[in-house]
Amino acid sequence: MTTAREAVETCYEHIHTAEHPEVWITLRDRELSLALAESIDVRVRDGAQLPLAGTTVAVKDNIDVAGLSTTAGAPGVRHTPTVSAETVRLLEEAGAIVVGKTNMDQFATGLVGTRTPYGTPASASDPTLVAGGSSSGSALAVALGLVDVALGTDTAGSGRVPAAFNHLVGVKPTLGMLSSAGVYPASPSYDTVSVFARTLHTASTAMQIMTAGAGSRPWERHARLSMSRGRVGTVDEATLELVDAHWRTAYLSTVEALAAAGIETVEVDTAPLLAAAKLLYEGALLAERAYAFGDVLAELGPEADPTVASIVLPARKFAAVDLVRDQQRLVAARATASGALSGLDALLLPTAPGHPSIEEVRADPVGANSRNGMFTNFVNLLDLSALAVPAAGSTPRRPAGVMLVGRAHDDLVLADIAARATLVDAPAPAQLWGAPYRELMVMGAHRSGQPLNHQLVDTGSRLLGTVRTAPTYRMARLGTTPPKPAVWKTGDGGASIVGELWALTPDGLADFLGKLAAPMALTPVTLEDGREVLGFTCEPGALDGAEDITAHGDWVAYLRASHPSDSPDSGPAVPVEDRLRL
Structure with missing residues (x-):
């Protein structure tokens, strides 16, 4: 059995040989990590039950880790917390060792990973392609085999798009399932901590530990623990025409994998959901970001990422009536989403319509980013759960991702569907993520x-x-x-x-x-x-x-x-x- 010290030694060896400094904003001192590992080994030898003993973790730099600086991707907001975020604390108490804070799109505003002064992360599969954002460093730390699990955040798709671009599992939990204490906000009503791992079992283990803490909402009464209807909604041909050829083929192969597992698939009109997605960045809901960090962004001046500043700073001028108008549009969109899911266990969508290059993003930073969020932006707005997994036929060298989307607190249903269709491994049956049962x-x-x-x-x-x-x-x-x-x-x-x-x-x-x-x-x-x-x-x-x-x-x-x-x-x-x- 590998000890925590051995796991940490291996982790730092991989970090050294990988030569990807752009993954990290802050890396914990190796000797300090080894000391933490040795203390965990002592506790295990003394009989302590630490289910994550020796698990190495990377944490996005908008989530607090005691003793490590938090920047939210902006050097000018650097602070060093004395207390870890609640999600991090729970992982550490279970024996996990945080080895560092990862690179990100500044203020978690972006799905590309290029909006950062700490170096541009590229996809693990191809140095010419983006890693995806805003949780770029966290996804890469896992995809490159540097750590076992990483925490990101997800407001518009930042826990899912990087997973798709790097052949990973990305858990986007129901809003409020995980504590937001110690997380620098992007859009507080729609933010959540997310999880990256190479297997669903590993991601599920982290979720099992973190849901032992107090979230901000009780489980929905209608929630289910497994698939019950045997039916999943799929996008229609008109929507698939918006998807690049490789990703379209991977999506259709995934539909076939569901059918082979005995899961019925039915086409669903997703156009209203994709239209609702535009409200996140093209309407008054941007005032949430201006509220969360707009003043800080303005004070940064030239230290601010110009694309982030151009998106968020104008949102301070929205009138209250504009915000109410878009909030009412959300009410109608949520009713539409409920109707779309009626009689279904979940929806299956491409996680993204394709995988852009770094040059494409530099040439059109807003347009390329918006395209990345075509299928992800609506999920948190409409209070839905989501799980990003590699598509059928995806490989680490040529990844493509799909996303299962379900009702609030149907997170375990999504995991069950993905496992039944053999897209991922199956988590242990007792990993119920805090569900009452x-x-x-x-x-x-x-x-x-x-x-x-x-x-x-x-x-x-x-x-x-x-x-x-x-x-x-x-x-x-x-x-x-x-x-x-x-x-x-x-x-x-x-x-x-x-x-x-x-x-x-x-x-x-x-x-x-x-x-x-x-x-x-x-x-x-x-x-x-x-x-x-x-x-x-x-x-x-x-x-x-x-x-x-x-x-x-x-x-x-x-x-x-x-x-x-x-x-x-x-x-x-x-x-x-x-x-x-x-």
Whole structure:
């Protein structure tokens, strides 16, 4: 097992040999990082549970790290915080080691990565192409293999476009899911911390840790933990005509990958969403940026990036009525987005219409940047979740990205879709990103592959793994349609009964209970590890004349042995150990 010190030594060796100083604005002293790593190794040897022990992290330079300067990409606003941002603090407490602060488009205003006085980052795949912004350095630190995970921010697509340009996973969480404490604001109503990683499991692990902190909003009641409808919306041919050939081919290959995974795809009119995207930079909503840093930008004078200044400083002149007008346009656009997602689990879009060169951006800094945000700008405006992943056929040498977009707090649904379509690896089942949930053990007709399993799937519930009860239960076959087992606790002669453990949101559990038919009911069930979860029992009298099948210890095994016609394939089992893995 690699120690934290070994991980940090390897990290700094890679940083040295990579020779990409433009990735960093501030790099932590190597000896200080090693000292932090050694303290983590000592805690692990003493028995501390640190799920991120030895994980190396890069942090965008608009997010505070105690002891490292924060510039937001502008030397004139440099300050050194004594307290880390809440998201960083949680990662550090879990054993992660921040090795430095990364380059960015100044004041997080841009999707290109060129609006910076700290050197121009280029794509990891091609030095002539942009890295994407504004979280350019964070994406590159991961894509070049310098660190395991990096934090960015995302207002218009800064956690997604750089992921697409560098063959990475980019998690753009629902607004308010992660704390904004210690983050220099760009557009406060629409900002969020984002995550870059080479795998979804790594990104999900970081999300699992950071959502242990207090976000600014509770989970939406309608939120789901997994795909439930089996249907994803896709863009139409007219929209795809706006996309460069390589990215169009990659997008269509991704649609085919969804279909191959059994996910239905339907064309959706995304034109109203793309029109709403223009409100972020072409209307009075720019006043948010002028409010956040306009005065500081004006004071910087020649230190300010000229493109950023030309975009933001005029926004100080908008009238209140202009802002209200555009806010009302957003209200209408959010209703349109809700209608577009009706009956769907998510929308699938290209993350960007293409990958511009550094020269193209220099020749047309505003136009090229605007094109990069064609598909991303509307997401935070309309309070949606998003996940950027490599498209089918994307490679590190020739990347292309796609983006799944869903309702607020449907973040885990997007991860589930991407994993099912094998676009990315699957995160551990128990990584639920702070979602409220109840555990339910099912032992019969609601198990995977059984006739009532759809009642769980329809609520967006998530399979956590296979489990066993304590050895104090008996099982009988009831004379119901479809066939079901009854399981009850007994004083003696019991056995350990196999079942599945599912996670349901509170609303999902309520929906599930509404479909529960007699004679079944829910009761606490003791697992073999001593924990109590919800499980099934049955009404008194239902056992009269029932066949005792305790000896089988497993409903599906009983069906296979005694009633093959009642035994559809139960699907692959997920080891219960995965519930505990971060």
